[in-house]
Amino acid sequence: ARIEAIGHCLFLNAKMSVSGIMEDSDDAGWDDLPEDDEMETWNHDIDDIEAQIPRTGKDAPYTIMAPADMQKKERERISDVAEILGISPSESAILLRSFQWNQSELIERYVEGPGPLRIELGVDCDSEPASNSSRIIECPQCYEDVDSSASFHLQCGHQSCERCWTDYLTECVDQGSASVLARCNYYRCKLIVPDEVFERFLDDHHIQRRRKFLIRSYIEGSKSLAWCPGAGCEFAAEYTQGGPLEIHCQCGTRFCFKCHEISHRPAPCEWATKWRVKGNSEAENATWILANTKACLKCNVQIEKNQGCNHMICRNCKHEFCWLCKGAWKDHGSATGGYYKCNLYEEAQAKGQVTEEEKVADKAKNELQKYLHYFQRFDNHDKAIKYAKKTLKECDDKMRELQDIKGGGFNDVQFLINAVKTVIECRRLLKWTYCFGYYLETGIEKYLFERLQQDLEKYTEHLHELSEKPIEDLINDVMRSEINNYTRVTERFREQMMNGIETGLTDEAG
Ligand SMILES: [Zn+2]
Ligand SMILES: [Zn+2]
Ligand SMILES: [Zn+2]
Ligand SMILES: [Zn+2]
Ligand SMILES: [Zn+2]
Ligand SMILES: [Zn+2]
Incomplete structure (x- = not known):
């Protein structure tokens, strides 16, 4: 809560300074962008906050697990x-899986009374074990007579x-x-088959297959673990605190730890889910038809009107x-x-004779127009992000070309790729x-939000333009530092805006 409070009030200050910088320099031209030391005052505070909320790297509050780590962790x-x-590890495994890996709840319940639990x-059976001391038994599954040494039973004594x-x-x-939690093969017996029994009877292929299910149950059952939703990615993240957090997977995917979907900052999970469902729902189709x-x-x-003309032929x-008028x-x-x-x-309308069908259609039309907007x-x-990602390679070529012309290290031309990356980040947000x-409901928060959104749209478009300047323009040192500065200021604005929206733009929300 402390961090949020700082982030919030700092954001508003920073917002004003950024807007100030941006707007002033619009008039004055970009040569007048503030130098590093002028921006120092608020940069420092921001860096402090960023240090407190690490999202990537070794200080991040989560770890990314490869498949091999998962099994180790599970064990x-x-x-x-x-x-x-x-207790034995195989008993512990059954209990943990039954408790959805909720370790503390399991221990609490177990300590209260291990017997009934x-x-x-299904760790113990509820009746005396069935006993059969004869040397030859009839297998209750296949009805063949077998030597008792070629039969097997769990603790419950149900031999086959x-x-x-x-x-x-x-x-x-x-x-x-x-x-994962299979029971004894005897009818109605509730005893769970321990892992080592599977290992004893299964071939290698099936042992591996079951291990996959075990890992899946471990990841999906644990509140502190989540699969990366990236296509074909087999990594998972561990975040012991739980709750909403953007995870940066090693495969490059960013996802939300809370809802396990591709990152949707700054929208809360609930809205993002609704939005996705809306995007491919029948209801949306119905609205369109209406x-x-x-x-x-x-x-x-139902007849669709596809041209301006009112003359319809069914x-x-x-x-x-x-x-x-439907006449x-x-x-x-x-x-x-x-x-x-x-x-x-028009006459009918003037007399207030609007049919129910038209009222419904009007409402649907307004709602649909809002959604389409x-x-x-x-x-x-979304499309622009995909396009920009494709141009990263071209950008790389451009940087090399520029380096050939200007000399200097590769670092000196990094400004270009930084600009493109910032454009991508801004578009993501x-x-x-x-x-x-x-x-978001209409109100002061929405008003503030839309202003910030418009500003970021403007900065992003401008930075996009700058990043696409022809190579002849980029040779110019003034242009180069302009792009550099604009990138940095835009990036700061983006970061602040994102955190600001998430913590609330008004005092009531923050
Ligand atoms: Zn049998
Ligand atoms: Zn049994
Ligand atoms: Zn991944
Ligand atoms: Zn989410
Ligand atoms: Zn008809
Ligand atoms: Zn008419």
Whole structure:
């Protein structure tokens, strides 16, 4: 809470200074951008905050786990709990999996009364073990007589032949993740099959397969772990504090630890989820149909209006009608206003005779227009990000060319790639501000938010333009430092704006 408070009030100050810098320099031209030391005052404070909220690198509050680390960690957790409770690792594994890896809750419940819990979770059986001391037994699964040395049973004493055990456990694994907590193969027996029994009866392929399910249950069950949603990525993140945080995976994906989706800062998870669902939902289609089609009076088929003209011909029954008043087209003509106007409709409207269908359509139309307004901007930034990523290679070539012309180190031409990267970062943020803005209620916060959004749009477009300057312009040292400065100021503004939105732009919210 302390960090948020600092971030919040600092943001407002910084916001004013950035706006000041940006606006002044608009008039004065970019040669007048502040030098490093002028910006020092607030840069320092920002650096302090950034140091407190590390998001990447070794100081980040989370770790990225490769598949090999996961198994190691899973084993460690299991043996830790085994040691604490004084039980075997395979018992500890069953208990942890049943408790969705909630270690503290498990320990608490276990200490309260291990006996009933062990029975409830299938570590122990609730009755005396079935005993059979004869040398030859009839396997209850396949009804073959087998030597008792070729049969096997768990603690419950339910014997069956080894072949049947192999078949049963293999089948369990083939069926999928239920094999994580599979029960004894005897009808109604609740005892859970321990890991070592699987290892004993399964072939290597099935052992590996089950391990994958075990790891999955470990990652998905643990509140402090999350898979990276990046395509084909097998890494997971561990964040013991839990809650919302942007994770930077080694595969380059950024994702939200809370909802496990691709990062959606600054929009909260709830809005981002709603927005995604909306983007491909049936409801949206329905709204579109309501806003853009009308039912034919004769046959009731929905007709889409796709041109400006009001003369509609039903493609089903060929009924001709007017889009506006829905009257038969034969009553229309130059007297009613021609093809693009309908006096009958205007008269009816003037008398307040608006049909229910029209009211619904109007409402749908407004809602749809609002959504499209935000969605188009969201989508444009998304496309621009993809495009900009493709141009990174060209940018690299340009930098080398520039270095050849100007001499100096590769560091001297880094400003160009930094500019492009900043443009990408800004668009990433801008993209999700349209989801945020769509759901944000009208008020002072929205007013402040939209001003910042507009500013960032402006800076981003300008930086984008600068970054695409032809090489002849880039040779100029003034241009070079202009791009450098503009990149830095824009980047600071972006960072501050993002943190500001997340912590609240008004005092009530912050
Ligand atoms: Zn059998
Ligand atoms: Zn059993
Ligand atoms: Zn990843
Ligand atoms: Zn989220
Ligand atoms: Zn019709
Ligand atoms: Zn009409």
